[in-house]
Amino acid sequence: MPGDTQQFRSYVEENLDALAxxxxxxxxxxxxxxxxxGDLRDLVYRMARxxxxxxxxxxxxxxxxxxNLPETLAARYAANLIGCTINHLYNKLSVEVQAAIVADVETAALIVDPRLAERAGELLALTPVPTVLTLGAATLGKDLxxxxxxxxxxxxxxxxxxxxxxxIRHTGGTTGHPKGICSTFGQGAAFRNGLQDSEEAEGEEKVERQLVCTTLAHAAGHLADHTLGEGGAVVLxxxxxxxxxxATIERERITRLFVLPPLMYQLLDHPDSKDADTSSLRTLLYGGCLASPARLVDALRRFGPVLFQFYGQNEAGGISxxxxxxxxxxxxxxxxxxxxxxDGVEVEIRGEDGxxxxxxxxxxxxxxxxxxxQGYWKQPELTAEVxxxxxxxxxxxxxxxxxxxxTVVDRLKDMIIVVGGHVYTxxxxxxxxxxxQVLQSAVFGVPDADRMEQVHAVVVLAPGAxxxxxxxxxxxxxERGAMYEPARITFADALPLTDVGKPDKKLLRQWVEQAAV
Structure with missing residues (x-):
């Protein structure tokens, strides 16, 4: 309706008002x-024009x-302000996967970090794009x-x-064709509304200082929007x-931090953790994959009562x-x-019969x-499934x-079917x-010669273990019974992580399968 169109204001407009x-x-x-x-606001309006x-x-x-450049934030705001759809690539995907995504979403303009100009050239050789813009002087396109x-x-x-x-946010991409998740401007408030639950209902104004140490293409970008919208600062x-x-938490007096659980464990286990001053932290937000209760207890002892879990999905927004x-x-x-x-979210636990x-x-x-x-980009059958x-x-x-x-027990696709039942990873x-003596672990199924899944674990041990x-x-x-006993445990110095900080079980599975050949 025309009246609704006139009243609608996007998250960008709300944030620009806050900056003003x-x-x-x-x-x-x-x-x-x-x-x-004021400078950030001006840059957004100039970029939009x-x-x-x-x-x-x-x-x-x-x-x-x-x-994670300041100009990355400004470019996203500018494009969304004029009604463009944003597709932010994960930088650690292969160039072939990136090119497939760029073509799939019908990219009208590619905005490039000058530090990634070489990768952009490789990508454009596979998938030409009508307009190429760079966030500063570069060897390709125009300087935005x-x-x-x-x-x-x-x-x-x-x-x-x-x-x-x-x-349009893409999941997967390590193997196979990634899925493009479409979210409208009207749905954009769901994540930010969920974050409101982490704020104190009463008390004097407290200006938040958020540290962004994971890609702006993922949840850290949502959280940055939330912080800027409430008058806070973002440290990239x-x-x-x-x-x-x-060191940055101590130097910049960071009050808010988002990490995935494996990254939290790295903070706990680093030699500098013992002496670093993290007393400024008011919220250590974690999510994105399941966390170990034992390691959460370690985090509570180290950081204090500041932990806050956010469970959600790109497909669902915030859930709990x-x-x-x-x-x-x-x-x-x-x-x-x-x-x-x-609040405002309905959840049901459903059986196989629905x-x-x-x-x-x-x-x-x-x-x-x-x-x-709204659905998966150009995948109506998959959309209808979920x-x-x-x-x-x-x-x-x-x-x-x-x-x-x-309580989230496992991903359906990660659950391992073994003789006698199911193993929840x-x-x-x-x-x-x-x-x-164990710092981290990752569990996954690996098929044997008969295509039956065997339970495999990769474990990171503490120093001196x-x-x-x-x-x-x-x-x-x-403790868990014979069904849960891994057929094989491999020890590693560290777990490989995806762009967003999750254990890369696809890569781990590939390593194990290749080693068995």
């Missing part, structure tokens, strides 16, 4: 560069090939910053409508390095949260849970909420307890991680 409210407040820090809110001069506008897809400098910084009305696609690092993260108050070292069952379902299951029974987690994706009658079938297995806490990882494979297998057999 505190123009002199520090907004973005990157190395020795410090941008105040520059993009319009290049023929881009509502409905155009803009792909970002960029690291130079174009923007010629434009006015006066406010520009947003062109996006609630039903327009704001983002190029990548996750535990020593640098600890486990508050700081619920992180009780004496309640490992509670630490194992994903907390309480967010019927809702009672409290305590294990089934697929199904979600209905405003934040649920979106049925308004409910998203998440592919996660879980159950509710009597107090309404949701997260439960086996929890058991292994509980050993005092003496525990051996047979001892760990015996511990699992005693």
């Amino acid at each position: 409210q505190w123009p002199q407040r520090e907004a973005v820090v990157y190395g020795d560069r410090r941008l105040n809110a 520059a993009l319009l001069t290049q023929g881009l506008g509502r409905g155009s897809t803009v792909t970002l090939l960029s690291g 910053l130079e174009l923007a400098a010629q434009e006015s910084a006066e406010p520009l009305a947003g062109l996006a409508r609630a039903e327009d696609i704001a983002t 690092l190029d990548d996750f390095d535990p020593a640098e993260v600890l 949260t486990l508050s700081a108050e619920d992180h009780d070292p004496e309640r490992p069952d509670r630490l194992r849970s994903a907390g309480k379902v967010l 019927r809702a299951l009672p409290v305590g029974e294990l089934g697929e987690i199904c979600v209905r909420a405003n934040g649920v994706m 979106l049925r009658d308004g409910w998203l079938h998440t592919g996660d297995l879980g159950h509710f307890d009597e107090d309404g806490y949701l 997260s439960e086996l990882e929890d058991a292994l991680n509980s050993h005092p 003496t525990v051996e494979e047979q001892e760990l297998r015996a511990m699992v057999r005693e």
Whole structure:
């Protein structure tokens, strides 16, 4: 309806209003560069006008090939402001996968970090793009910053409508064709609304300082939007390095940090952790994959009562949260849970027949909420598989307890079917991680010669550890039963991680299969 279109304001417009409210407040820090809110706001408006001069506008897809630069944030805001769809590539994907994504989403413009110009050239050789823009001087395309400098910084009305696609985010990509998850501008508030639960309801104003140490293409980008929208500052690092993260928390007096659990473990285990001053932290937000209760207890002892879990999916938006108050070292069952379902979100646990299951029974987690994706880009059959009658079938297995806490047990695709039943990988990882000499573990199924899955674990030991494979297998057999005992345990110095910080089980499985050949 015309009236609705006039009233709709995107997240970008809301954030630009917030930047205008505190123009002199520090907004973005990157190395020795410090941008105040007014400068960032001006850059967004200038970039938006520059993009319009290049023929881009509502409905155009803009792909970002960029690291965590201040200009990356500004370019995303500028493109979304004029109604463009954003597709932000993960930088560690192969060039072939990146090129397939760029072509698949019908990219109208590729915006390139100058540091990635060589990769951009390889990508463009596989998939030409009509317009190429760089965030500074480079050997290809036009300099978007130079174009923007010629434009006015006066406010520009947003062109996006609630039903327009704001983002296409891709999952997978390590093997096979990644899935493009389409979210509209109207759905964009779901993640930010969930984050509100981590804020104190009362008290004096506290300006947040968020550290971004994982890619802006993932959840850290959402959280950066939330921080800037409430008048806070965002400190950007190029990548996750535990020593640098600890030093930055101390130097910049960081109050808010988002990491995936494996990265949290790296912070805990780094030699600098013992002496680093992390007292400024008020919220250590984690999510993205299951966390070990034993390691969460370690984190509570090291960082204090600041842990906050956010459970969600790109397909679903926010689903549930486990508050700081619920992180009780004496309640490992509670630490194992994903907390309480967010307001405005409906969750049902469903069996294989599609019927809702009672409290305590294990089934697929199904979600209905405003934040649920519109669908997978150009994959209607796959969309119909996961979106049925308004409910998203998440592919996660879980159950509710009597107090309404949701526990995620495993991904359906990660569950290992063995003779005698099912092995839930997260439960086996929890058991292994509980050993005092184990830092991390990753469990997955590897088919044998008869194509039957065998349970395989890769374990990272603590420095000076003496525990051996047979001892760990015996511990699992005693605590979890013979069905859970791994057929093989491999020791590694570290677990390979994906772009966003999850254990890369696809790569681990490939290594094991290749070693067996």
